[in-house]
Amino acid sequence: MKAAIVVFPGSxxxxxxxxxxxxxxxxxxxxxxxxxxxxxxxDLIVVPGGFSYGDYLRSGAMAAHxxxxxxxxxxxxxxxxxxxxxxGFQIITEAGLLPGALMRNGGLKFICRVQHLRxxxxxxxxxxxYAKGQxxxxxxxxxxxxxWTDAETVKRLDGEGQVAFRYIADETRADPRGNPxxxxxxxxxxxxxxxxxLGLMPHPEDAVEALHGNTDGKxxxxxxxxxxx
Amino acid sequence: xxxxATKAQERPVTVELAKEFGxxxxxxxNALDILGRTPTFTELGIISVMWSEHCSYKSSKVWLKTLxxxxxxxxxxxxxxxxxxxxxDGDAVIFKMESHNHPSYIEPFQGAxxxxxxxxxxxxxxxxxxxxxxxxxxFGSPDHSKTRHLxxxxxxxxxxxxxxxxxxxxxxETNFHPAFNGxxxxxxxxxGVAKTDKIFYSAAAGIGNPVVYVGSKTGRDGIHGxxxxxxxxxxxxxxxxxxxxxxxxxxxxxxxxACLELMETDAIVAIxxxxxxxxxxxxxxxxxxxxxxxxLTLDTLPMRxxxxxxxxxxxxxxxxxxxxxxxxxxxxxxxxIFDKWELDFAVIGHLTDTGNLVIKMYGETWCDMPIxxxxxxxxxxSRPWEPTPKASDVDDSALAGYSADLGDTLTKLFGCPDLxxxxxxxxxxxxxxxxxxxxxxxxxxAAVVRVPGQTKAVAITTDCTPxxxxxxxxxGGKQAVAEAWRNLSAVGALPLAITDNMNFGxxxxxxxxxxxxxxxxGIGEACKALDFPVVSGNVSLYNETNGEAILPxxxxxxxxxxxxxxxxxxxxxxxxxDVILAVGDTKGHIGQSIFLREILGREEGAPxxxxxxxxxxxxxxxxxxxxxxxxxxxxxxxDGGLIVTIAEMALAGGxxxxxTAFDGASPRVLFxxxxxxxxxxxxxxxxxxxxxxxxxxxxxxxxxxxxRGTALSGRGGDIVSLKRLRDANxxxxxxxxxxxx
Numbered sequence: 006m007k008a009a010i011v012v013f014p015g016s017x018x019x020x021x022x023x024x025x026x027x028x029x030x031x032x033x034x035x036x037x038x039x040x041x042x043x044x045x046x047x048d049l050i051v052v053p054g055g056f057s058y059g060d061y062l063r064s065g066a067m068a069a070h071x072x073x074x075x076x077x078x079x080x081x082x083x084x085x086x087x088x089x090x091x092x093g094f095q096i097i098t099e100a101g102l103l104p105g106a107l108m109r110n111g112g113l114k115f116i117c118r119v120q121h122l123r124x125x126x127x128x129x130x131x132x133x134x135y136a137k138g139q140x141x142x143x144x145x146x147x148x149x150x151x152x153w154t155d156a157e158t159v160k161r162l163d164g165e166g167q168v169a170f171r172y173i174a175d176e177t178r179a180d181p182r183g184n185p186x187x188x189x190x191x192x193x194x195x196x197x198x199x200x201x202x203l204g205l206m207p208h209p210e211d212a213v214e215a216l217h218g219n220t221d222g223k224x225x226x227x228x229x230x231x232x233x234x
Numbered sequence: 235x236x237x238x239a240t241k242a243q244e245r246p247v248t249v250e251l252a253k254e255f256g257x258x259x260x261x262x263x264n265a266l267d268i269l270g271r272t273p274t275f276t277e278l279g280i281i282s283v284m285w286s287e288h289c290s291y292k293s294s295k296v297w298l299k300t301l302x303x304x305x306x307x308x309x310x311x312x313x314x315x316x317x318x319x320x321x322x323d324g325d326a327v328i329f330k331m332e333s334h335n336h337p338s339y340i341e342p343f344q345g346a347x348x349x350x351x352x353x354x355x356x357x358x359x360x361x362x363x364x365x366x367x368x369x370x371x372x373f374g375s376p377d378h379s380k381t382r383h384l385x386x387x388x389x390x391x392x393x394x395x396x397x398x399x400x401x402x403x404x405x406x407e408t409n410f411h412p413a414f415n416g417x418x419x420x421x422x423x424x425x426g427v428a429k430t431d432k433i434f435y436s437a438a439a440g441i442g443n444p445v446v447y448v449g450s451k452t453g454r455d456g457i458h459g460x461x462x463x464x465x466x467x468x469x470x471x472x473x474x475x476x477x478x479x480x481x482x483x484x485x486x487x488x489x490x491x492a493c494l495e496l497m498e499t500d501a502i503v504a505i506x507x508x509x510x511x512x513x514x515x516x517x518x519x520x521x522x523x524x525x526x527x528x529x530l531t532l533d534t535l536p537m538r539x540x541x542x543x544x545x546x547x548x549x550x551x552x553x554x555x556x557x558x559x560x561x562x563x564x565x566x567x568x569x570x571i572f573d574k575w576e577l578d579f580a581v582i583g584h585l586t587d588t589g590n591l592v593i594k595m596y597g598e599t600w601c602d603m604p605i606x607x608x609x610x611x612x613x614x615x616s617r618p619w620e621p622t623p624k625a626s627d628v629d630d631s632a633l634a635g636y637s638a639d640l641g642d643t644l645t646k647l648f649g650c651p652d653l654x655x656x657x658x659x660x661x662x663x664x665x666x667x668x669x670x671x672x673x674x675x676x677x678x679x680a681a682v683v684r685v686p687g688q689t690k691a692v693a694i695t696t697d698c699t700p701x702x703x704x705x706x707x708x709x710g711g712k713q714a715v716a717e718a719w720r721n722l723s724a725v726g727a728l729p730l731a732i733t734d735n736m737n738f739g740x741x742x743x744x745x746x747x748x749x750x751x752x753x754x755x756g757i758g759e760a761c762k763a764l765d766f767p768v769v770s771g772n773v774s775l776y777n778e779t780n781g782e783a784i785l786p787x788x789x790x791x792x793x794x795x796x797x798x799x800x801x802x803x804x805x806x807x808x809x810x811x812d813v814i815l816a817v818g819d820t821k822g823h824i825g826q827s828i829f830l831r832e833i834l835g836r837e838e839g840a841p842x843x844x845x846x847x848x849x850x851x852x853x854x855x856x857x858x859x860x861x862x863x864x865x866x867x868x869x870x871x872x873d874g875g876l877i878v879t880i881a882e883m884a885l886a887g888g889x890x891x892x893x894t895a896f897d898g899a900s901p902r903v904l905f906x907x908x909x910x911x912x913x914x915x916x917x918x919x920x921x922x923x924x925x926x927x928x929x930x931x932x933x934x935x936x937x938x939x940x941x942r943g944t945a946l947s948g949r950g951g952d953i954v955s956l957k958r959l960r961d962a963n964x965x966x967x968x969x970x971x972x973x974x975x
Contacts, residue, residue: 014576015484017400020686021669054667056398059484115393117664146397146664179888211666216684216799 006233008034008049011077013068018054018091018210025210026051029226030234039071048233049086050077052093054146054208064107064149065095074100086130086233087202091147094194094204103195103204104162105154111187115148119218120185120207121175122193126166129200130232134224140175141221143207145185150206152188152195159190169203170194235541237596243543244275255282255458256465261613268607276545276593276600281608283458283511283549284518287775290612293741294773297754301768302761307730308769309430315356315506316424317769318433319731321795325685326430327692328362331370331423331735331791333774337459338420341478342387346420347395348481351553353424354399355507358490359556361434361497362426365668366683367396368675369406369422370696370735370789374415376651376970381410384418385659386971392422393662398483399490403663404683405675406696410651413700416779421735423791425694427685434497436506438524438559438585443503445517445528445583446565448572449489449555452513453538455479456551459510466740466778485554485577492575493556499571501564508555514548516557517583518591522609529592530583544593544600559585619747625705628825628839633901636834640904641954643833644881644946647874649962650832651970658967670799677886678804679724679870680794691799693727695792699873700785702841705826707749711756711788712844716909718792719764720870723853724912725802726860727794729764734771734790739783741775749786750775757788763846766792803860805869806887807941812866813921814891814938817928818852818911820876822902828873829905842907849910855933856912864920871911877904879913880938881946885960893939893948915941 008026012019019036026034035045039057044050057068068074074096081087081102089097095107110116119142124135135141154162162168170193174183184191186206194205209222245251252262255278265273265281273281283289291298303311309326310318316330334349350367357364369392374381396403401424456479496502504524506516513530521528532547542550560568565581572579586592591608593601647653656676665674670684672691680695697717703710715732722729734757739746761767777784796802824830825839859865867887871879877896884891896904916924921937928935939948946953 014488015398017398017487017667021667024669055400056484056487059398059482059487061484114390115397115662115664117397117666118661144666146666148397208666211669213669216672217666217669 006030006049006230007032007047008051009037009044009047010034010051010053011037011039011073013039013057013071015057015059016053016055021210022051022053025213025226028213029223030230037073039073042072042076044076044080047085049088049229050080052089052096054091054093057092057096065092065099068096069099078102081202084201086229088131089204090208090210091206094206095149097202097204102202103197104158105152107149108151108153109149110151116185117146120145121173122170122207123173125168125171128166129196129203130229131203131225132169132228133232134228140173142212142219143209143222144211145207147206150186150188152192154189162195165198167196167198168192169196170205235596237598239541240543240596247272247275247278252278252282255279256286257282261285264611268611269603274600276548277603279545279549280514280601283514284608285612289511289515291773292613293615293617293775294736294750295614296616297751300754301758303767303769305765305767308767309433311769312771314435315359317731317733318360319769319793320430324430326428326433327425327793328357328360328428329423329425329733329791329793330356330770331421331733331789332356332772333735333737334420334422335418335737335774335777337478338388339418342384343391344478344480346388346391348479348553349420349422350392350395351481351483351486352509353422354401354486355509357424357426358493359434359505359507360428361432362428363494364401364424364426365670365686366425366681366694367401367403367422368681368694368696368791370698371406371408372414372419372700372787373410374418375412376410378415382971388420389659389662395481395483397664399487400667402665402667402671404665404671404681404694405660408656408659411700411785413785416782417777417784419737419784419787421789423696423733425692425793432497434502434505436504436520436523438504438520438526440503441526441585441587443562443585444560444565444581445530445585446558446560446568447535447555447580447582448558449577450482450485450552451536451538451578452547452550452552454542454546454550457546457549459551466776479551479553481553488575488577489554489556492572492577495571496568499567501560501568503559503561505556505558508557510551512549512551518605518609520557520559521585521591522605527586527588527590527605528583529586532582532593532595534580535582536578536580544595548593617741617747618744619751620744621748622707622752625840628830632830632834632836633824636901644877644954645958645962647828647832647878648959649966651966652828653874654966655963656967657964658971672799672802673804678802679721680727682725682799682802684799689798691796691802693722693725693794693796695721696789697721697792698787698789700787701826701837703753703786703788705839705841707752707786708756709841709843711753712760713841713909714788714790715757715760715764715766716844716846716849717872718790719766720849720853722792722794723857724868724870726857727796728857729766729792729794731767731769732761732790732792734768734788736771736773737777737784737787737789738775739778746783753786753788760846764850801861803865803868805883806867807883807889807915808866808887810889810942811918812915812941813918814880814940815914815916815924816876816911816936816938817856817914817933819908819934820903820906820911821908822900822906823908824902824906827875827905827907829875829901842909844909852910852912852933855928855931856914859924864916864924865914866917867915869913871913875905875907876913881959883913883915884946884956885963888956889941890943890945890947890956891939892942893946895936895938897949
């Protein structure tokens with residue numbers, strides 16, 4: 006699997022994504038600078054976390070209009086898999102690859118912790134390695150993760166299997182807390198209609214090795230490698 | 235703007251103006267002697283910040299010189315932007331802690347944010363990629379009307395800056411005490427890693443070499459910030475809000491990447507960030523260290539505001555700016571990198587052989603004065619000081635009235651502000667970005683962060699117990715260093731070196747100066763005994779409001795190294811049936827303990843004495859066990875004593891403890907804060923061999939019980955359930971912060 010990671014001024018989790026992809030696929034991903042207008046031929050495009058353009062104006066809003074995003078959209082239209090994590094989710098949503106919007110966390114504070122999620126749909130290379138309904142733990146680290154869309158769209162997303170992950174509480178754990186940011190129907194991540202594009206707030210790339218405390222994020226990258234190699 | 239308009243804004247230079255700028259009459263006379271004339275308005279501004287306490291260390295220098303700063307591991311000690319320590323394999327760790335106390339009290343969000351920004355620059359300016367931030371915060375009493383606002387603003391400011399730049403904030407400490415009501419402490423620490431052959435220093439070299447300004451534009455913020463930080467607070471101090479700088483972490487992130495990219499080339503001769511006193515201190519220090527002169531022409535300097543005067547530009551503390559001396563002809567290489575990162579880049583001058591600082595603008599010269607005499611003549615005071623009277627030990631009569639249930643006492647302690655969970659704070663910090671965080675502090679006695687791309691890891695801690703320092707500055711200073719050393723050892727790291735952030739009151743008062751002197755003596759003694767030298771630091775004096783001084787707070791940032799991040803041990807109990815051991819002697823020192831203060835309402839007595847030889851023996855023993863893989867959980871015994879330490883380990887792991895060593899134990903045994911102690915959990919099958927090893931090493935080790943159940947229990951049944959302790963521990967801070975002002 007060949008992957009590219011798009012780097013904007015203010016991206017700061019691109020190294021985490023590089024490490025996760027390299028560990029699982031054995032190949033170093035390409036880093037593509039935001040001013041570039043061409044993407045190398047790749048199977049996966051990752052839009053990483055961070056504070057692109059300082060989150061000024063609105064999270065992801067400025068990056069969504071950078072030259073490289075036109076190319077990302079074109080590739081996505083051709084079926085190239087796109088993974089937007091955290092700020093990357095905000096960017097690809099602002100760019101129109103996914104419906105809805107990400108607003109300020111309900112608690113109005115940045116929040117970083119390990120969060121329980123339920124895998125809602127496994128019919129995608131991103132989630133194929135998980136079982137439907139499986140509970141996984143990914144770290145979250147965001148201030149603007151409050152996903153919103155209207156009730157009708159939520160219904161459609163659910164009906165079409167476009168909800169990828171939901172925040173859940175896990176009472177068996179010392180820290181059982183659920184929805185951290187007030188997102189509508191606890192949505193943590195969504196697919197596009199073809200399930201070739203995934204945007205999510207939590208960080209699977211920071212849960213891939215023993216040092217991270219759990220490796221629940223690894224199957225996502227393994228699934229991508231398996232499907233795209 | 236023109237020369238005429240500038241002059242129209244200037245005020246006549248007199249002794250009165252000098253005093254307004256923070257100079258004493260004597261210091262002003264000294265300036266006249268050096269120059270042989272009256273300084274210009276711009277020159278007076280420059281001299282006043284150079285000679286401010288903040289920049290000149292005039293009250294502290296004579297004592298700081300006594301601290302041990304060398305060792306085989308030290309590559310660069312105090313005097314540069316940060317300390318540099320060898321961690322093997324051609325790698326170095328670069329770190330420093332710095333205060334931003336005054337600005338954070340006046341404007342908590344921006345004050346704390348720019349504190350983080352400033353310390354990050356001190357570290358990456360030397361060629362290091364920052365890998366971790368820590369902070370040590372001291373607030374006033376929770377009952378004080380401003381405390382909630384200050385906690386909220388400071389934490390949000392640190393989060394805003396650290397999260398955006400993408401450097402994990404991996405821990406620190408937060409205390410509350412009424413002595414900080416009018417003067418909080420915000421101490422921020424950054425740790426970075428670099429290659430030992432790619433370290434950048436600030437001494438300028440090469441006559442004619444270009445002087446380059448990069449980063450944000452210069453505005454009128456922070457003018458005389460250093461002077462403000464060198465005076466006591468009064469009621470009207472909040473009117474000084476305009477002297478607080480405004481930070482932009484996005485620009486800082488770009489600046490980090492651009493500078494590190496430039497450092498990959500061979501274009502740089504010297505580099506320094508513009509911190510306190512901005513362009514003045516950076517240009518003077520760089521030229522001064524190189525024994526050269528520097529000539530700046532400010533017309534092309536990137537400015538954010540119109541019609542700025544040379545005085546304003548030289549004294550501005552606008553953030554996210556660096557000064558670089560380039561090799562001749564490398565301007566284009568450097569400019570291309572800063573263009574890529576969309577940062578301002580301007581050649582604003584060159585080095586000269588005159589030894590003078592020359593400032594030109596609007597076709598005229600506003601400053602032309604010799605650097606060395608002005609720098610060297612920065613005042614250095616041997617201020618009078620009084621030793622702090624020794625407090626006597628607390629006798630048993632203080633404990634006579636205590637008969638409360640142990641479970642109730644523990645619940646109360648776990649819900650007191652100093653011991654309550656600080657989750658509300660640290661969940662606002664991105665502690666994981668970078669993917670190298672093994673432990674944040676709280677999960678282990680020290681934060682453990684892997685060196686990117688390697689297996690080895692750096693351990694980091696910040697420590698100080700201000701109530702000990704007030705009661706006995708010498709023992710308190712010693713204790714702060716010993717606790718840092720102990721916390722590093724407790725995770726399995728080899729302690730390497732420290733940075734000291736000395737926060738004290740007004741040094742012109744002999745009592746306060748005595749606290750400072752005592753703390754330096756104690757720190758020095760401990761550093762020598764533990765081979766734990768001081769490689770960087772910062773002094774913050776005049777932490778007083780309306781004559782009320784803070785508790786003396788020599789915050790120590792300690793850094794250690796371990797060959798593999800995965801050998802590190804955290805505090806959490808990890809399963810039932812492990813044997814719980816105490817390492818070190820429990821004598822029952824109850825003076826200045828948290829128990830005495832929180833349960834009996836008495837802040838009195840001498841602090842626990844520190845025996846540095848015992849400290850070293852016990853720490854080396856614990857580290858050895860961890861390195862052998864024999865330890866499951868490890869926690870040093872600090873605030874609250876043995877029983878609180880065990881309860882913290884139980885809470886962290888969700889596994890209780892059945893304790894057999896405390897039947898009928900006195901509060902001294904349960905809650906005494908004797909130093910040099912650890913609690914370990916080891917698998918039952920190695921407990922005997924661990925005890926054998928302890929005997930051989932001459933280290934006292936006693937069995938306290940075993941991990942079991944979901945409560946702290948003893949032969950008499952349950953003492954307290956973990957649920958009750960957790961509820962008390964987790965609820966205090968969120969409840970407090972949610973309450974109405």
